Amino acid sequence: MTQDGRLIRGERTRAAVLDQALRLATVSGLDGLSLSQVADALGVSKSGLFAHWRSKEALQLAVIDHARAQWTDQVVRPALAEPAGLRRLWAVHERRLGFYEAGALPGGCFFSNAHFEFNARPGVIRDRLAAEQSAWMDFLTRVATEAVELGDLRAGTDPAQLAYLIEALGVCAVMQAAVLGAAPTFRHARRALHDHLRTVAHHPEDLPELI
């Protein structure tokens, strides 16, 4: 095999392992993740995985990067394809709920699970997750700020306050859907933001009709 061939095969293996590890982490926890468990699930040798990650912590950090890349592809980028303002703000919420509804990950949401798992455990993993949480709230706040600046929302609207509401409705949806039923849970999560945006939007008709 040429050097390029080995590199491609290595990259493919790496992506396959991270996909599997990400899925496992949403079920048994990021701390429950081990190289042995991932190797078993994929039917490969543990020593093969050591070529990519020297420690459990290195694997955990790689899984966080992988989860973020998936979230960017499936939630952030499609939302950014919508026009800035009210429609983009709605699209972020809608894409996120759609990601959960589609069952992309068996445990619902990697980041929500991991935040609750690590918030009280100081260390490298917790610091990285905190940076992700902060970056995500900054993103939501920016999208809300655009909507205010473009005149889509009432001038007095506080973008950080609105970002908090959007995040809260999303986190609760993924917590409750599997237990209390997906249909009512996602209906509540959509309706709550829709009702709120109707009270603060200058042109609520730009929002989709909810069934």
Next chain:
Amino acid sequence: MTQDGRLIRGERTRAAVLDQALRLATVSGLDGLSLSQVADALGVSKSGLFAHWRSKEALQLAVIDHARAQWTDQVVRPALAEPAGLRRLWAVHERRLGFYEAGALPGGCFFSNAHFEFNARPGVIRDRLAAEQSAWMDFLTRVATEAVELGDLRAGTDPAQLAYLIEALGVCAVMQAAVLGAAPTFRHARRALHDHLRTVAHHPEDLPELI
């Protein structure tokens, strides 16, 4: 020692162990809890604990009961001491946020952590947590229904929808406070419900002023 003395000592030990186990569970997870860990933290023998709980699962179930009793004492009962309607609805939110702010548990909220930890793990623990989640949402919905029936909220208000909003704002608060700062997080969590209730209450002046 008399039989009564032994019984009291046994009950006291039981309560002390459960307090400690509850605190540990909010940091290292309910699944991370073990009789050995609890025994070490309390400086007692593991065999002594076996007199109370025959298995890790029995201990986990007892911790869930203990967490519920704490939540009832510190959140539900004080809220129920307020007059039914808008003021009681607000008191539930306020007491819950106060519980988090006071740092009653080192990991923030036993139930939020446990829901995210177990939602994708079928079994006895998950079923019990699901029943708790369902009972809690029924409680919030009942308090919201009272507020509608007493004429405190607009007739068209959907109590289940309002319960969802309250739950979402609370869960997100405990997720973010430790990472993004308690002051802005709890301010957002209060302000969001306050703003909402002002739009649906007939007498918003019954709500406390927010600073």
